[in-house]
Amino acid sequence: METVAVVGGGLAGLSVAALLARQGKQVHLYDAGLLGGRATSQVIKGFTFNYGAHAIYGRDQSILRTIIKTLKLEITWLDFSSTKAKYEFAGHLTAAPANAIGLLKTEVINGTDKLRFTWEVVKTVLHLERGTPDVSIGQWLAQEKVETDVSRLMLDLASSNFFTTEPENIPSVVYFDYYRKLFRTRKPVSYIAGGWQVLITELERVLQENEGTIHRKTKITAIEEIEQRYRLRDRKKDEWTVDRIIFALPPRDMRKLALPVPIQSFIEPFAYYEPVEVLVYDVGLSPYIQTPFSYVYDRTHQLFVTDLSHYDPSIAPKNGQVLQVVAYLAHQYVGNPDYLTEKVDQINRLLDQHYPGWRDRLTVERTMKRAIVQEIKWKMGQIALPCFMNEETGRTVAFVGDWCEGEGQLSELSFSSAYTVAAAWEQKNAH
Numbered sequence: 001m002e003t004v005a006v007v008g009g010g011l012a013g014l015s016v017a018a019l020l021a022r023q024g025k026q027v028h029l030y031d032a033g034l035l036g037g038r039a040t041s042q043v044i045k046g047f048t049f050n051y052g053a054h055a056i057y058g059r060d061q062s063i064l065r066t067i068i069k070t071l072k073l074e075i076t077w078l079d080f081s082s083t084k085a086k087y088e089f090a091g092h093l094t095a096a097p098a099n100a101i102g103l104l105k106t107e108v109i110n111g112t113d114k115l116r117f118t119w120e121v122v123k124t125v126l127h128l129e130r131g132t133p134d135v136s137i138g139q140w141l142a143q144e145k146v147e148t149d150v151s152r153l154m155l156d157l158a159s160s161n162f163f164t165t166e167p168e169n170i171p172s173v174v175y176f177d178y179y180r181k182l183f184r185t186r187k188p189v190s191y192i193a194g195g196w197q198v199l200i201t202e203l204e205r206v207l208q209e210n211e212g213t214i215h216r217k218t219k220i221t222a223i224e225e226i227e228q229r230y231r232l233r234d235r236k237k238d239e240w241t242v243d244r245i246i247f248a249l250p251p252r253d254m255r256k257l258a259l260p261v262p263i264q265s266f267i268e269p270f271a272y273y274e275p276v277e278v279l280v281y282d283v284g285l286s287p288y289i290q291t292p293f294s295y296v297y298d299r300t301h302q303l304f305v306t307d308l309s310h311y312d313p314s315i316a317p318k319n320g321q322v323l324q325v326v327a328y329l330a331h332q333y334v335g336n337p338d339y340l341t342e343k344v345d346q347i348n349r350l351l352d353q354h355y356p357g358w359r360d361r362l363t364v365e366r367t368m369k370r371a372i373v374q375e376i377k378w379k380m381g382q383i384a385l386p387c388f389m390n391e392e393t394g395r396t397v398a399f400v401g402d403w404c405e406g407e408g409q410l411s412e413l414s415f416s417s418a419y420t421v422a423a424a425w426e427q428k429n430a431h
Helices: 011-023 063-071 100-105 111-125 137-143 148-162 172-182 196-209 261-272 337-354 411-430
Strands: 003-007 026-031 041-044 047-050 055-057 077-079 085-089 092-095 189-192 213-216 220-226 229-234 239-242 244-247 276-285 295-298 303-307 321-328 362-374 397-399
Touching: 003 011, 003 229, 003 239, 011 026, 011 063, 011 196, 011 244, 011 411, 041 362, 047 196, 047 276, 047 321, 047 362, 055 411, 063 196, 063 411, 092 100, 100 111, 111 148, 111 172, 137 148, 137 172, 148 172, 189 196, 196 213, 229 244, 276 337, 295 337, 303 337, 321 337, 337 362, 397 411
Parallel strands: 003 026, 003 244, 026 213, 085 295, 244 397
Antiparallel strands: 041 047, 055 189, 077 189, 085 092, 220 229, 229 239, 276 321, 276 362, 295 303, 303 321
């Protein structure tokens, strides 16, 4: 039986491990920390907080739908209510242009600009607009002389889906490729009932039911190639020999391992790319504050608040409420305490304005001042790590994660890269 080592037990590592185990391969998954990585949940005083929002964009277009069907995962979806999504605009709230109805009602752009924006959507869906290689979306908008308000809205959308303070630097090809799928969706944003931990538990179940082995609290420190196989060694000097290996670790973590020179040279440039960083502020309130909205995007300060318990009451005690505020961060300022303090002040002002009295109902809070939501940011000059180094090593070495090539953004890249590797190796075995 072919043996495969998966180093890293986050969303990508667990997904590819479960898929390969179901194919009949003998899978060993090694994880040094808490299984699930950044896709974990923490319960404090009865309130469940996730590392970031457990949201999936365009789930009806997502590769995760195929993975769930293939592995028979038991997942309950909770779909975002577009009618309860608002933009903070000119000092008040207006409908978010998340769908056709929102676009008609929103005050973010006027009637003429709405037609232009709709035309851009049509061109994107029909492949009439694909972007230009080596041209950012900001440069593309300038070249095409797109109206100011339409440009601003297109960049707002990019900020929301790419979690970036500099949407204008996203490569135009990446921008249009992503929105081609998202503009077709009937499920723009969806949550997993119970949070990421439910998905992690399901993937773990499938892996173990198919006789996969999970090596918990096992930190791999060295990997060497021996006669077309790979020997792994952990910090306790335990060793395993496998036929194939999958790295489900960020490049900056991979480079800390003792690796064969070809692998080390291949991943080295990717270890220095900027990640996508955000400040996350989670609060548990009691009693619940009723509002006519469940999501507010502050386009001036590039941050948003989501009432997660509106969609998933199970993550809070009875009559409790979980609010999550995410502020996008500029990489060059994340080490500046004053910058982070100002972001916290902006978050507090947003909550004061739209959830009056929240401070008196505060039961528990959690702040992550520099949470990484994607290991490699989409910006000009940066590219995603390929899933395979080349055709030769592609038969035995692979890479998966949100830093890899694939479809979608953020966690979608973890699922997409995992599925790509599993499908490629199954196909090779069939031949």
